[in-house]
Amino acid sequence: MATRLREDKAMGIQAIAPDLIEERVDGVWLIGGRRKSDGRIVFPLPSGVARAQYEPERLSREGTLWSFTVQRFRPKTPPYAGADDDKTFKPFALGYVELPGQVIVETRIEADDVSQLRIGMKMGLSTAAFPHRGGEPVVTYVFRPIEQAQ
Amino acid sequence: MSNVHIVGAGIHPFGRHDGKTGLDMGVHAVREALADADLAWTDMQFAFGGSSAAGNADAMLPQLGLTGIQFINVANGCATGGSSLLAGYWAIKSGEFDIGIVTGFDKHPRGAFNADPESSGLPKWYGEIGLMLTTQFFACKIQRYMGLHGITPLALARVAEKAYENGSKAPHAWRRQPVDIDTILNSQMLSDPLTKFMFCSPAEGGAALILASDKKMRELGLQGPRILGAAVRTRVNGSFEVFSPSLDVERGPSPTQIASKAAYEMAGIGPPEIDIAQIQDTESGAEIMHMSENGLCGDGEQEKLLAEGATRLGGRLPINTDGGCLACGEPIGASGLRQVYENVQQLRGRAHDRQVEGARIAYTQVYGAPGLSAVSILGA
Numbered sequence: 274m275a276t277r278l279r280e281d282k283a284m285g286i287q288a289i290a291p292d293l294i295e296e297r298v299d300g301v302w303l304i305g306g307r308r309k310s311d312g313r314i315v316f317p318l319p320s321g322v323a324r325a326q327y328e329p330e331r332l333s334r335e336g337t338l339w340s341f342t343v344q345r346f347r348p349k350t351p352p353y354a355g356a357d358d359d360k361t362f363k364p365f366a367l368g369y370v371e372l373p374g375q376v377i378v379e380t381r382i383e384a385d386d387v388s389q390l391r392i393g394m395k396m397g398l399s400t401a402a403f404p405h406r407g408g409e410p411v412v413t414y415v416f417r418p419i420e421q422a423q
Numbered sequence: 424m425s426n427v428h429i430v431g432a433g434i435h436p437f438g439r440h441d442g443k444t445g446l447d448m449g450v451h452a453v454r455e456a457l458a459d460a461d462l463a464w465t466d467m468q469f470a471f472g473g474s475s476a477a478g479n480a481d482a483m484l485p486q487l488g489l490t491g492i493q494f495i496n497v498a499n500g501c502a503t504g505g506s507s508l509l510a511g512y513w514a515i516k517s518g519e520f521d522i523g524i525v526t527g528f529d530k531h532p533r534g535a536f537n538a539d540p541e542s543s544g545l546p547k548w549y550g551e552i553g554l555m556l557t558t559q560f561f562a563c564k565i566q567r568y569m570g571l572h573g574i575t576p577l578a579l580a581r582v583a584e585k586a587y588e589n590g591s592k593a594p595h596a597w598r599r600q601p602v603d604i605d606t607i608l609n610s611q612m613l614s615d616p617l618t619k620f621m622f623c624s625p626a627e628g629g630a631a632l633i634l635a636s637d638k639k640m641r642e643l644g645l646q647g648p649r650i651l652g653a654a655v656r657t658r659v660n661g662s663f664e665v666f667s668p669s670l671d672v673e674r675g676p677s678p679t680q681i682a683s684k685a686a687y688e689m690a691g692i693g694p695p696e697i698d699i700a701q702i703q704d705t706e707s708g709a710e711i712m713h714m715s716e717n718g719l720c721g722d723g724e725q726e727k728l729l730a731e732g733a734t735r736l737g738g739r740l741p742i743n744t745d746g747g748c749l750a751c752g753e754p755i756g757a758s759g760l761r762q763v764y765e766n767v768q769q770l771r772g773r774a775h776d777r778q779v780e781g782a783r784i785a786y787t788q789v790y791g792a793p794g795l796s797a798v799s800i801l802g803a
Contacts, residue, residue, distance in 0.1 A: 290546060290548040305669070313671070314669075317546060317668060317669075320546065340566045340570075342562035342566055342617075343612075343615045344614060345611070345613050346613060349538075351539075352539065352550025353551065353552075353555075355553060367563075368563055368566075374672065375672065376669045376672060377671070378668065379667065379668045379669065381554070392567060392570040
């Protein structure tokens with residue numbers, strides 16, 4: 274999983290936002306926040322004034338599919354910033370992955386066959402290039418069914 | 424403290440109305456409500472009104488009359504209408520006022536609502552990568568519900584089929600042609616498992632209700648259903664709401680469940696006593712889940728109830744008797760009041776082809792971003 278991000282970075286591709294994903298020797302991690310007062314975990318790590326209430330927390334890289342759908346039409350721009358247009362848009366899957374004991378995160382899902390997605394199936398964190406209409410390609414996080422993530 | 428009654432109701436038909444502004448439709452609804460009660464604008468002591476995308480509601484005043492009335496603009500997402508109703512209810516129940524009006528209208532651009540991450544307190548990337556669509560939330564919520572409780576796509580289609588059938592009998596509805604089950608199931612898939620005909624669309628329209636105390640109602644020789652219970656509640660930890668990049672592992676109740684419970688307690692009745700219900704059906708799955716969240720059935724029972732036609736006109740608990748959001752569309756500021764308008768018509772025996780005979784207790788529930796729900800219970 275990590276290899277891909279390193280290659281992307283070698284090509285000069287940056288993460289879509291700071292403090293979202295972290296690349297380490299042992300792979301890429303998603304960064305959440307642990308609220309100092311009660312330990313509640315949220316994703317993403319809050320920014321701005323609220324940030325002071327949270328400690329960064331690396332989230333589990335594996336979990337189970339909590340729910341999902343397929344985005345079949347091109348979302349409105351703004352806020353969607355894909356470089357595609359109505360003709361070149363390709364449907365993509367998305368949903369929620371439960372990271373045991375931590376938090377349930379929303380994510381784009383990469384799957385070879387979206388008809389095989391099932392609630393409860395194992396999912397693993399990965400990254401993918403996101404062609405941004407602003408010109409510069411960026412990297413975002415995705416989850417893939419675990420068989421495909423290997 | 425006084426009981427509060429709805430003594431007048433008006434609506435501007437929902438749909439698309441080129442050449443008319445949202446304000447025009449609000450004014451139409453207010454005038455219709457006044458005419459319904461044979462009252463004048465000068466009789467109104469207060470107004471609460473809202474619109475999400477068509478200007479401030481108090482901009483109707485030059486057309487209605489600059490009487491110096493206390494007019495308060497209300498903005499509470501999809502629950503704007505429900506919130507206005509509750510504000511009007513409190514104003515009279517407290518004894519501060521005897522009579523007033525609650526109103527809402529809207530006019531939205533076509534297609535899905537545009538979302539702005541920053542105004543929702545979300546990071547920009549969330550919208551950029553295509554995760555900020557209300558349709559995705561509805562799809563993910565029903566997908567999980569179907570997985571946990573054995574609801575099928577056929578049940579989703581049955582909800583939509585019923586909506587268009589009921590809409591064909593409601594003069595204020597937008598979609599007035601019945602649509603068959605196969606057409607609904609085979610229409611364009613927008614966000615799995617929901618097809619085009621299973622979603623409502625942003626629309627245009629207006630609605631207005633005149634509220635009065637017991638005493639004022641008698642003085643004026645009017646009558647109308649009594650508000651038995653009304654509540655607005657917001658999300659708690661562990662609920663699943665629109666535009667949520669993360670959810671708590673420990674799950675909790677929805678705002679609809681807690682608003683519903685509060686309204687039943689206030690009314691002193693329970694779900695078995697409800698004769699008809701107008702519940703938020705921004706898409707087919709929402710109606711199914713809201714049946715359960717409002718206590719009208721248990722989780723998973725919807726499949727059988729829909730197959731039996733229990734929620735159709737003529738069934739034992741007719742739901743969304745005017746076709747709901749699916750057939751009427753969703754002008755945000757007016758939508759919640761449209762539900763109450765429909766209940767008022769039903770309880771007064773004025774619903775014509777869609778009349779539910781003997782309806783005495785009528786329920787409404789509207790859900791909105793970023794996670795709130797408004798419920799009302801009326802008694803004939």
